[in-house]
Amino acid sequence: PSADQDQAALAQIRASQAVGQLIVFCTQSSDPNPATRQGKPIGDCQQALLDQNLHHLVITLLRTQLRHPAKGLVDNNRREHLALLSYRLLRFMVEGNISHALHLSRYVPFLTSCLDRQPEVIETLSAVFKDNLQILKDTKSFNVSCHLSQCPAPQFLQRLLQKTNQCELRYVEFLGELCVCKGMGVPTNQDFIWRHLSVRPDILLASRMVDGELQLFISETQLQSIL
Numbered sequence: 001p002s003a004d005q006d007q008a009a010l011a012q013i014r015a016s017q018a019v020g021q022l023i024v025f026c027t028q029s030s031d032p033n034p035a036t037r038q039g040k041p042i043g044d045c046q047q048a049l050l051d052q053n054l055h056h057l058v059i060t061l062l063r064t065q066l067r068h069p070a071k072g073l074v075d076n077n078r079r080e081h082l083a084l085l086s087y088r089l090l091r092f093m094v095e096g097n098i099s100h101a102l103h104l105s106r107y108v109p110f111l112t113s114c115l116d117r118q119p120e121v122i123e124t125l126s127a128v129f130k131d132n133l134q135i136l137k138d139t140k141s142f143n144v145s146c147h148l149s150q151c152p153a154p155q156f157l158q159r160l161l162q163k164t165n166q167c168e169l170r171y172v173e174f175l176g177e178l179c180v181c182k183g184m185g186v187p188t189n190q191d192f193i194w195r196h197l198s199v200r201p202d203i204l205l206a207s208r209m210v211d212g213e214l215q216l217f218i219s220e221t222q223l224q225s226i227l
Helices: 003-025 043-051 054-067 073-094 098-113 121-129 133-137 144-148 153-161 166-179 187-197 220-226
Strands: 206-210 213-217
Touching: 003 043, 003 054, 003 073, 043 054, 043 073, 043 098, 054 073, 054 098, 073 098, 073 121, 098 121, 098 133, 121 166, 166 187
Parallel strands: none
Antiparallel strands: 206 213
């Protein structure tokens, strides 16, 4: 490898270490591994990172990594690890705080475009949208249909609904989170998502009321796809 490649590799390693340390800084957990660490975010630490505009720096880092193709398997693995940590840090910076989540709203189209590259992105998006009425209902700037239309929406939804493994089913759960805020429906998003779901009868389960109970019916084709 050339000296430039060595410098690039060293920069990636240092960036991953720095992002990992920030994950530990803003979460309460006994797990020292930033790639698996789960815990309650620390509000004061979240605010400190946002005050430093760190979320913008992390997004810039991700965009820079995506702009330049990986040079070999080792380089690709380093990039994937850095991306994983970056998405996790963004998630922990806003999770559980509606006002903090607003800082990431402008980056939703970019994050959505990364879904195929890194499953962890869905957790970041969930942290932004979950129970955040201002983002879910402000149709002028934050409404999900506005953001998804830049993906564009039909392709985005189709991609989510074609997922089959356990990790990808999380994407379908995310669609459900977009439809409800603190136990109340968000009609605009419900209608938008339903209009794209309704053209896929192969994934919808038939239902009917039987003796006062809702029963679901799975077709032979659907059963085969599950098995």
